[in-house]
Amino acid sequence: MSRLLHRVVRGCALGVALLAAGPLAAQQVVHVGGAFFPPYVLKAEQSQHAGLLPQLLDALNRAQSDFRFIVRPTSIPRRYRDFEAGRIDMSMFENPAWGWQGIAHSVVDMGLEDAEVFVARVESGRGQGYFKRLRGKRLALFNGYHYGFADFNADPHFLAKNFNAVLSYSHDSNLLMVLHGRADIALATRSYVSDFLQRHRQYAGQLLISQRVDQRYLHQALLRPAAPISAAQLGRLFEQLRRNGQLAAIFAPSQIAVRPGVADSSVTAGVTD
Structure with a gap:
């Protein structure tokens, strides 16, 4: 049973x-x-x-x-x-x-x-006007990305010649170049900058983020x-x-x-x- x-x-x-x-x-x-x-x-x-x-x-x-x-x-x-x-x-x-x-x-x-924004290091007297003119500044860009300010021309030689650009395959590297004075401006999505600052809280208050938008997603x-x-x-x-x-x-x-x-x-x- x-x-x-x-x-x-x-x-x-x-x-x-x-x-x-x-x-x-x-x-x-x-x-x-x-x-x-x-x-x-x-x-x-x-x-x-x-x-x-x-x-x-x-x-x-x-x-x-x-x-x-x-x-x-x-x-x-x-x-x-x-x-x-x-x-x-x-x-x-x-x-x-x-x-x-x-x-x-x-x-x-x-x-x-989301939006692609310009990012610079915070310095005394530096404000939003810093982002109005890009020529003459050292730009840190992501290799292969198409940027509005460059008429979406992603050719590395064009960007290096016309915008004094250094290209990498890391947004972290580009933002760190700005923080350490090896580049003047980096571009990244607003969401990425937020994520970066959450992961690296030691840099809080050290990045100036543009109100100017390169392109909206x-x-x-x-x-x-x-x-x-x-x-x-x-x-x-x-x-x-x-x-x-x-x-x-x-x-x-x-x-x-x-x-x-x-x-x-x-x-x-x-x-x-």
Whole structure:
């Protein structure tokens, strides 16, 4: 009798487990490209759970049960190929003009705004007027980035010749060059400067951040045509996170603005090809 009861209990437990696993098994996986773009996406060795993208995906996963959003590592130049090949379904914090011409995609406005700003070292008598003229100053720039002040010409020789630019592959290095007097001005997103000062509190009050903006980033999510989730569905999820304050909780601490009432009306069905 006890053996029979044991079998019944095991059978019930298995049935409950299968019922519980059913909805999870039915979830459609959405692969989101994770290319190094701090503070949005950090390097894998810095922890795959760090950065703003994993926080956003966690919020999207908690908000519904039909889709499971996961990060799939890629790189800035490789993400286009991964997108076309179907290795990633979505690329976030994008602009359709950043090399996506000719690649079929639909667009969802994330309702987030960041900006590229000029940064100098605080010195006596130095104010916002310091950023009005760039020529004659030593600039620390990120190699490969397109800057508005240079008419989006990313050629290193052009930048070095016309703006006395030193190029690196590290925003930290560029800001440290400014702090240590090896460059006059660096450019970085407002969110990155905020992240840098949180990580290096010893430099608090030592950086002068421009009110002048080189370019504004109105972040968008790009979906491939065969993605498991549609632009309309994703737009509704962003609107849900905007309304319940989760977007602000994730992004406001990094000085990234959440634009009100955008995600509900910003989904486009257009496909670029």
